[in-house]
Amino acid sequence: MDLLFGATELLGTVAFAVSGAMLAVKKRLDIFGILFLGVVTALGGGTIRDLLLGHTPPRMFYNVEYILVALLSALTVFFAIRLTHGQGLWSGNAADTLLTFSDALGLGIFAVIGTQAGIADGFGDNAVLCIFVGMVTGVGGGVLRDMMCADIPFVLRKHIYAVAALVGAGVYYFLCRLGVSSGISSMLGMSCTVVLRILAWHYRWNLPKAQNPQETKSI
Amino acid sequence: MDLLFGATELLGTVAFAVSGAMLAVKKRLDIFGILFLGVVTALGGGTIRDLLLGHTPPRMFYNVEYILVALLSALTVFFAIRLTHGQGLWSGNAADTLLTFSDALGLGIFAVIGTQAGIADGFGDNAVLCIFVGMVTGVGGGVLRDMMCADIPFVLRKHIYAVAALVGAGVYYFLCRLGVSSGISSMLGMSCTVVLRILAWHYRWNLPKAQNPQETKSI
Amino acid sequence: MDLLFGATELLGTVAFAVSGAMLAVKKRLDIFGILFLGVVTALGGGTIRDLLLGHTPPRMFYNVEYILVALLSALTVFFAIRLTHGQGLWSGNAADTLLTFSDALGLGIFAVIGTQAGIADGFGDNAVLCIFVGMVTGVGGGVLRDMMCADIPFVLRKHIYAVAALVGAGVYYFLCRLGVSSGISSMLGMSCTVVLRILAWHYRWNLPKAQNPQETKSI
Numbered sequence: 001m002d003l004l005f006g007a008t009e010l011l012g013t014v015a016f017a018v019s020g021a022m023l024a025v026k027k028r029l030d031i032f033g034i035l036f037l038g039v040v041t042a043l044g045g046g047t048i049r050d051l052l053l054g055h056t057p058p059r060m061f062y063n064v065e066y067i068l069v070a071l072l073s074a075l076t077v078f079f080a081i082r083l084t085h086g087q088g089l090w091s092g093n094a095a096d097t098l099l100t101f102s103d104a105l106g107l108g109i110f111a112v113i114g115t116q117a118g119i120a121d122g123f124g125d126n127a128v129l130c131i132f133v134g135m136v137t138g139v140g141g142g143v144l145r146d147m148m149c150a151d152i153p154f155v156l157r158k159h160i161y162a163v164a165a166l167v168g169a170g171v172y173y174f175l176c177r178l179g180v181s182s183g184i185s186s187m188l189g190m191s192c193t194v195v196l197r198i199l200a201w202h203y204r205w206n207l208p209k210a211q212n213p214q215e216t217k218s219i
Numbered sequence: 220m221d222l223l224f225g226a227t228e229l230l231g232t233v234a235f236a237v238s239g240a241m242l243a244v245k246k247r248l249d250i251f252g253i254l255f256l257g258v259v260t261a262l263g264g265g266t267i268r269d270l271l272l273g274h275t276p277p278r279m280f281y282n283v284e285y286i287l288v289a290l291l292s293a294l295t296v297f298f299a300i301r302l303t304h305g306q307g308l309w310s311g312n313a314a315d316t317l318l319t320f321s322d323a324l325g326l327g328i329f330a331v332i333g334t335q336a337g338i339a340d341g342f343g344d345n346a347v348l349c350i351f352v353g354m355v356t357g358v359g360g361g362v363l364r365d366m367m368c369a370d371i372p373f374v375l376r377k378h379i380y381a382v383a384a385l386v387g388a389g390v391y392y393f394l395c396r397l398g399v400s401s402g403i404s405s406m407l408g409m410s411c412t413v414v415l416r417i418l419a420w421h422y423r424w425n426l427p428k429a430q431n432p433q434e435t436k437s438i
Numbered sequence: 439m440d441l442l443f444g445a446t447e448l449l450g451t452v453a454f455a456v457s458g459a460m461l462a463v464k465k466r467l468d469i470f471g472i473l474f475l476g477v478v479t480a481l482g483g484g485t486i487r488d489l490l491l492g493h494t495p496p497r498m499f500y501n502v503e504y505i506l507v508a509l510l511s512a513l514t515v516f517f518a519i520r521l522t523h524g525q526g527l528w529s530g531n532a533a534d535t536l537l538t539f540s541d542a543l544g545l546g547i548f549a550v551i552g553t554q555a556g557i558a559d560g561f562g563d564n565a566v567l568c569i570f571v572g573m574v575t576g577v578g579g580g581v582l583r584d585m586m587c588a589d590i591p592f593v594l595r596k597h598i599y600a601v602a603a604l605v606g607a608g609v610y611y612f613l614c615r616l617g618v619s620s621g622i623s624s625m626l627g628m629s630c631t632v633v634l635r636i637l638a639w640h641y642r643w644n645l646p647k648a649q650n651p652q653e654t655k656s657i
Binding site: 051052054123128129133151160162163206 | 248281
């Protein structure tokens with residue numbers, strides 16, 4: 001069970017590192033920028049979570065394998081794109097699709113892990129804290145990634161992004177509280193986030209906007 | 220007295236949530252972006268303050284009413300603009316004026332509350348710490364809001380913004396140290412910030428810039 | 439020895455405050471923006487380090503001289519540019535050169551100091567933690583500076599920037615572990631960072647990029 005859990009966390013790390021590295025490639029950063037953004041995206045959410053919960057130094061420093069896995073994933077993206085001269089992997093919309101899927105997977109995994117961390121720290125009675133920390137763990141790495149690229153974060157632009165993290169964290173939290181085993185709750189929570197995010201992306205679901213005629217005129 | 224204090228803090232939360240939500244509307248974000256930016260603006264400053272002072276998890280997780288109030292305020296902005304089709308509230312400069320006033324009010328309230336928190340933690344002898352933490356509490360939410368929108372923060376662009384927070388925090392701190400009651404000191408500190416900020420905005424007071432001929436030529 | 443160490447840290451503070459102030463001038467910010475960005479650049483790295491290591495409130499609040507030195511350095515930049523009407527100091531590439539040199543010096547000094555702090559906190563056995571904290575201390579202030587100016591951070595764009603901080607932190611760490619005195623290790627670590635960074639800047643060394651034909655076409 002612990003092994004499965006550890007494997008899932010590594011998978012989330014890989015997924016986010018890939019999404020960070022791919023954005024870095026898109027922004028035409030060099031290999032260091034690719035590695036840096038991969039690591040920030042993969043470990044940023046967990047580090048923000050640790051700071052919020054008062055775990056210092058953050059856990060990433062004790063579990064060096066996460067840094068290594070993130071570096072390796074980013075490096076793989078670099079060489080994959082370089083060796084294929086951007087063909088195959090990068091042609092058409094393949095890159096966008098890969099970026100979205102890896103991001104959705106990381107989002108689901110980290111939202112659940114963050115909620116778990118809140119419960120493990122003894123805040124299980126505080127639903128707001130646990131679910132919010134879960135959401136922040138999920139979206140934190142991506143927010144840092146986008147802020148560093150001077151983009152308005154994904155989380156503010158994309159249809160149903162943080163909402164998906166919230167739903168996953170909430171499903172996990174309430175199933176756990178109802179006595180469902182942590183393994184099953186995890187799987188269901190993650191799946192909710194991933195499915196919701198991918199559906200929203202595929203069908204271009206939109207949340208409503210407030211009217212803003214002033215802006216509309218000026219554009 | 221405590222009731223009055225709590226009411227003031229809630230008012231600051233409302234004011235900042237409104238300013239965050241209005242910027243989100245201006246940036247054409249969807250309803251989630253509006254809620255998210257409202258919450259970040261309203262609770263960001265206090266969360267940075269708690270992290271600096273070592274209070275983890277931050278207080279926002281224990282006082283859930285602040286999150287709810289921020290969400291409700293942002294939601295109100297959303298529906299107000301939607302129902303009026305942007306007329307009335309949004310026509311002409313009304314929106315800008317509302318944004319500036321609500322932002323000034325939040326700034327004054329949070330600058331004083333932040334300074335208070337520093338004193339309450341036993342750092343009353345360290346004027347730099349208390350006043351600086353007060354300023355950061357005041358400007359922190361707005362800085363996060365602007366960085367997330369990929370804007371150069373308000374605090375760096377606007378005439379006499381953080382300076383107003385500094386003055387309010389300083390007035391509160393020194394009045395308290397001189398033995399004036401916390402209630403009166405609070406009122407005076409807040410008023411200084413709000414009045415200074417609004418005057419600077421209305422009369423377009425400018426602080427001096429360094430010459431920069433190179434840039435001037437290139438523009 | 440302690441005196442020499444303190445002097446070096448003050449020098450790093452001056453160097454980073456100057457780099458922050460010069461960027462603020464370039465961005466045409468007013469005097470408050472110049473002071474604010476000077477302080478954030480000079481003290482940001484150390485504050486992030488303190489938060490990561492769990493030292494709250496951060497040390498900058500106890501050693502007020504650092505804030506004062508940063509303010510004074512930024513103020514000097516402001517008046518130097520104003521009094522010379524941007525001539526001399528600002529003409530041609532002099533400003534860019536000064537910005538790069540002061541930034542490189544701050545980078546080297548803070549990378550070593552950050553590594554030292556990790557060792558002093560008893561994490562000497564954890565090479566990844568010490569070197570990573572050193573790098574973050576070195577690049578943190580500049581990253582905050584650039585994010586506040588809505589630029590893609592230096593650290594992601596510039597040739598061999600964070601790499602230089604990593605090398606300096608690594609050299610210091612391993613020399614210390616091998617029993618070399620802290621003074622000599624510091625000097626060698628700092629020098630490595632500064633020399634590497636200046637050489638990379640002067641010869642425009644580039645790290646490889648991944649191909650990105652899609653982007654190339656669109657530009």
